Amino acid sequence: MRALFVGCGAMAAAWAEAVHKNDLLVGRVKIVALVDANLAAAQAFATAHGLTDAQIFTDIDDALANVETDMVFDVTPPEVRANIVRKSLKAGRHVLSEKPMAANMDEARELAILAQESRRLFTVTQNRRYKPGVRRIGAFLDSGVLGDITGIHADFFIGARFGGFRDQMDHVLLLDMAIHHFDAARFMSGQDAARVFCAETNPQGSWYAHGASAFATFEMSGGSFFTYRGSWCAEGERTSWDAAWRITGTKGNLIWDGEDKLDAYIADGDETFLRDFKRVDVPELSSDYQTQDHASVLAAFLDAIASGDRAETDSVDNLHSMAMVFGAIQSAQTGKQINITQDF
Template sequence: MRIVQVGLGGFGRNWAEEMIPQVAEVEVVATADVAEASRQAAIDAGIADPKTCYATTEQAIEDSDADAVLVTASLVGHVPAVRAALEAGKHVMVEKPFAPTVAEARELVDLAESAGLVLAVSQNYRFFPAVRAVQQLVRSGDLGDLHAVELDFRRFSGSDGRRGPHHFLDEPLLVDMSIHHFDLFRAVLGQNPTQITCKTWDPEWSLFSGPSEGVALIDFEAGVTASYRGSWVSHGTPTAWAGQWRMDFTDASVEWTSRGDGKDGWTSDEVWIRRGDSLRQVELPTMPLTDRAGSLTEFVQAIKDGREPENSGRDNLSSLALTYAAVESAANGRTVKVGA
């Protein structure tokens, strides 16, 4: 499948160097970025061809015989790039967050569906063995009814005194990081959220421009309430990127974690079932590709199969709505209804 990659900043170059090469079914035939410095950095790194590296999405699409577009640009570039690709008749996968607003995301979903095109969002935390195992446990009903979920995320970003791009974001926790966890709630529970109460803050000594810590209570369709705690500035034992989970069922609890550090982050995936004093580790499924390579593979396979991908734009509307409802709740101090 011939693709155009739009977005060659640091994260886009990581996509090009580490993720795209894992997916044998795709070939990058053109690249694009509005920033000349990013284009040059990609060319210097040998991951972009100067002959097919363009300043605009439109030009890259026009000059290439591509089947699809992969948008790895920053959030401000998502909607323009996705719209340009869809209007050119190309399938699209875009990085999270999907769009700056739910209304803009919904518009793109409708545009894709009217044109018969696949639109996907790279919610890559779904594509790990522990997540698949927990999804199966929930669906099987073997542990009884699920009635409570807890998730803790802890990291200390900037402990070395240096600031990265996410330190300057308005919402470094909720929109840049918690969106992964909010999407995982939906993926493993198989339910959509109905309302959220959220509070965020930032210690005066942190290197962040926006709130780096937060807590939330999230209600879901079937009556399950999830409690969430996230921190970018915790001295506590760091969690894996997907966080540290406990899910309480009628007959047992499930404790699990996913997405560790490094290229082989799946090796730290673990799922345990606790019944009284008994603790049993769950055997995890084998996944040929995980992380962003897994989300790209799902996108490509869905196009080949003529079906909606698991990580479709339509499905992602609820994850996006939950994220922005969390921001609203934290800003006004009230419980906010979630509707995609």
């Protein structure tokens, strides 16, 4: 499969590394062309990744018109995404883009529909659901050991100084980071969001222009609640990039630090004032095909092209994660609870 890379910045380097070195992908993708608005960035990228044959462009139109490719990998900032995805789909290419899938809900819907009409795939890189912890928890909750899921609670506190587009972006935490956690909550619980109330703030001392912190409560489709507390300008001890989670069910709970510490417990013995509980195993997965982060997303995308099915993180599915983000933003702006299923 021949790929055109659009956007040759920090994240594109991780994609190229996966394409060239990860066992799931080696030999499956040839990067034949690069586009970056900054020519020097594209040239440096070609050198760094040994892409001596790749054609280099500064404009997506030129690249689509002059190089035959099967797919476009869009790794640009969110505000230019719609233009690139739209043009690529119209030119008959399958598209795998970074998250978020668009800068707003109207664009997201338009692109998902365009992909269907074009009979091309538009898949979104929700790589954090392709990590061992999230996958194991999804399978464990699905097994019913904790009973019905009643609560999903996530904390994300990291003081990250990226520089670049994020510093100027509106709703930076919700749009650029929380989308991962919201998508993971959907995946692990198997539930979509029905309603949200959210407060968004740019705390004193924040080095971002807007919305570095948010606190949201989602009512999920299955009746459980997902609470989220997040900050991207939190100094001091950090949580994992995958957040720290506590999930409650009718029979017990699960606590995950977002890294390797994953423990589950179920109630045991008589219903005394503080009932005893016992630890239960959260089984390891039998395969690592779906736990290799970006490489697993890319593999799922290639598999979907080959099979003609939609990938798990297809744009149509991703509309549900986007709706959580934009429902939270709308709630923060209006001070009201937003009905996600009706308003989106």
